[in-house]
Amino acid sequence: MLYRILFFLLFLLLPLKLHPEQSNEVPLITVTPQAYTKTVVRIPNIEGDSRGELSSLVRSLINLHLFCVALEEPPLPGLRDRAHFLRGSLSLKDGLYHFQGELNSPHEGKAKMIRLEATSKELLAYALADLIVEEISPYKGQSKTRIAFVKRDKAGDNLYVMDFSRKNLKKIKSAELILFPKFSPSGKKLAYVSYNGKDFFLEIYEFAKGDSKVFRIPGLSSTPVWMPNERELILTLGRDGEINLFVFNLDRAELSAITNGRGIHQAGSVSPDGKLVAFVGDRTGRPHIYILNLENRKIERISTETNYHTSPRFSPKGGILIYLSQRAGKNELILYNFNKREKKRLVLPYSLSDPAFSPSGDYLIFTGKTRNGTGLYLLHLDSLIVYPYMPAGNLHYPDWGRFY
Numbered sequence: 001m002l003y004r005i006l007f008f009l010l011f012l013l014l015p016l017k018l019h020p021e022q023s024n025e026v027p028l029i030t031v032t033p034q035a036y037t038k039t040v041v042r043i044p045n046i047e048g049d050s051r052g053e054l055s056s057l058v059r060s061l062i063n064l065h066l067f068c069v070a071l072e073e074p075p076l077p078g079l080r081d082r083a084h085f086l087r088g089s090l091s092l093k094d095g096l097y098h099f100q101g102e103l104n105s106p107h108e109g110k111a112k113m114i115r116l117e118a119t120s121k122e123l124l125a126y127a128l129a130d131l132i133v134e135e136i137s138p139y140k141g142q143s144k145t146r147i148a149f150v151k152r153d154k155a156g157d158n159l160y161v162m163d164f165s166r167k168n169l170k171k172i173k174s175a176e177l178i179l180f181p182k183f184s185p186s187g188k189k190l191a192y193v194s195y196n197g198k199d200f201f202l203e204i205y206e207f208a209k210g211d212s213k214v215f216r217i218p219g220l221s222s223t224p225v226w227m228p229n230e231r232e233l234i235l236t237l238g239r240d241g242e243i244n245l246f247v248f249n250l251d252r253a254e255l256s257a258i259t260n261g262r263g264i265h266q267a268g269s270v271s272p273d274g275k276l277v278a279f280v281g282d283r284t285g286r287p288h289i290y291i292l293n294l295e296n297r298k299i300e301r302i303s304t305e306t307n308y309h310t311s312p313r314f315s316p317k318g319g320i321l322i323y324l325s326q327r328a329g330k331n332e333l334i335l336y337n338f339n340k341r342e343k344k345r346l347v348l349p350y351s352l353s354d355p356a357f358s359p360s361g362d363y364l365i366f367t368g369k370t371r372n373g374t375g376l377y378l379l380h381l382d383s384l385i386v387y388p389y390m391p392a393g394n395l396h397y398p399d400w401g402r403f404y
Contacts, residue, residue: 028343033384039068039136040083042075048090054121061129061143061165066380066387082107084136097124103135140360144403148181148190149376152394159192172205180223183401184230191224191233207404215253225267228274234267245279268312278312278321289323302336317361356399365398
């Protein structure tokens, strides 16, 4: 009974209702991981950082960005080194931690002067790591972001949030069942579905207040998806034998339908401008990915591959949609570029589910299984480097939000 909310299993039970439907064929490019040379940053222990806490945390954060590697060793005298080199000093004054130093890039013939201050060594490390990442690459630093996930055990589910650094783990909720945590675009709120043994609820946790608003919504069936205004969500509701998409207004607690018809429509993601909704539908008898234009209510089918498809997610950058496509019993990641009208199939040596973009759109976090085991994994989309971020079992529904 508990898992009736995971209604996607219904696809396995529904008779095939094959309807004629056209979809635009888009070229599909297959991409496999290639050798990748990481950018090197040398970060010896910072002067004044007596225990090395700041220096070690900065190196750890740099390494979590995957495309680069931070080394403790300074450059060897007299040898040409293409690595970037951070040096500086730490001081405490008037309750604030101060860093002053420079980031040298000898092979580029430049040096960046750096002055930062923060109320703690931890926050200073976050700011310093992000600044370094943004100086040495075209990518945004992710240190000042958060990860949400559900840990499941025999006693039930626990919803956690922690910093990207894997520090400051905080339990938000315990319940018999917790599903689909999703950060609001600003990172100020977290929406999720809970089950108390009898009913399902939509809960909205506000980080500033430290508590949740609870809404009992009969028929609630899947992921709550935020609209950019953070006053509305797209919900998937089952009513009268149909499962459709609704807009839910948080202020008025009102619902309004945006799709109709028999079968299953499952909300997946809203575009950054709030104009498009990506969802999974079985309009052809198999689950495919569709885009609903909220302005004219037109629906376009995106997936053309065989078998079935799940988990559509818009990139925060805009213009990119990812989804999972199952082939030969394995999930493949498809990236669809709206502007170029092309698709890339990422062939990766692991299975994955529940993908979520980083706030910058450069990374994914997902539940995965590799030769190294199960857990939460990070993927840098340009290099296809993967990392076992939290190698542990029974971790589900990861999401990635801004730091607030």
